[in-house]
Amino acid sequence: HTTNGTGTGTFTSNLSGLTENTTYYVRAYATTAAGTQYGAEKSFKTSCNAVTVTISGNTSICSGASTTLSASGANSYTWNTGVSGSSITVNPTSSTPYTVTGTNSHGCTGNATVTVTVTPVSLATVNTSTVSSITTSTATCGGTVTSDACSPVTARGVCWSTSHNPTISGSHTTNGTGTGTFTSSL
Numbered sequence: 001h002t003t004n005g006t007g008t009g010t011f012t013s014n015l016s017g018l019t020e021n022t023t024y025y026v027r028a029y030a031t032t033a034a035g036t037q038y039g040a041e042k043s044f045k046t047s048c049n050a051v052t053v054t055i056s057g058n059t060s061i062c063s064g065a066s067t068t069l070s071a072s073g074a075n076s077y078t079w080n081t082g083v084s085g086s087s088i089t090v091n092p093t094s095s096t097p098y099t100v101t102g103t104n105s106h107g108c109t110g111n112a113t114v115t116v117t118v119t120p121v122s123l124a125t126v127n128t129s130t131v132s133s134i135t136t137s138t139a140t141c142g143g144t145v146t147s148d149a150c151s152p153v154t155a156r157g158v159c160w161s162t163s164h165n166p167t168i169s170g171s172h173t174t175n176g177t178g179t180g181t182f183t184s185s186l
Contacts, residue, residue: 001029021048021106051110053077053102057087062150063120066091074102074110092116122149126156129183142175142183153177158184 002013011028018024024046028039057069070087071077078084080099090098099113125147133140141158159172166172173184 018046020046021108022046048108051104051108053110053112055112055114059114060117071100075105076103094118119150121151124149124153139186144181145179
């Protein structure tokens with residue numbers, strides 16, 4: 001309770017030490033030699049502090065893969081998928097938003113949303129280097145595999161022909177696997 005002077009008249013009390021998101025009941029009082037008289041009861045509910053919820057995890061996956069999303073910043077969590085808990089493992093077939101609502105110990109809530117982007121499996125991205133060290137019967141060339149497009153590169157190299165658009169069904173080198181730069185001796 002507060003003590004706000006003596007005598008008749010209007011007074012204001014500042015209440016402190018209150019808990020967020022809690023209903024309180026108050027009534028004014030006045031004490032005289034005859035005892036304490038109380039005014040009409042009023043109630044109020046304190047507001048919530050902001051609950052900052054964050055989501056971590058891989059939000060870019062290849063088609064067919066799964067990822068685990070983890071929430072933090074609150075005491076309990078509910079995902080838009082209906083799952084309760086601080087983390088979920090998802091396997092979307094297309095880019096999908098995931099929202100989590102976090103609730104703190106006083107019942108206050110906050111939300112966070114991430115979109116898991118799904119990249120379809122496709123052909124790798126490869127660039128051909130400039131041909132160099134050209135002699136009458138040899139040359140050097142190579143390339144750079146810049147993206148595996150969600151499918152591991154199992155072979156890379158250079159193919160050549162005396163006709164346009166050579167393919168690996170003709171003359172070609174094999175220069176390792178994976179992404180990155182390689183050099184081929186023709």
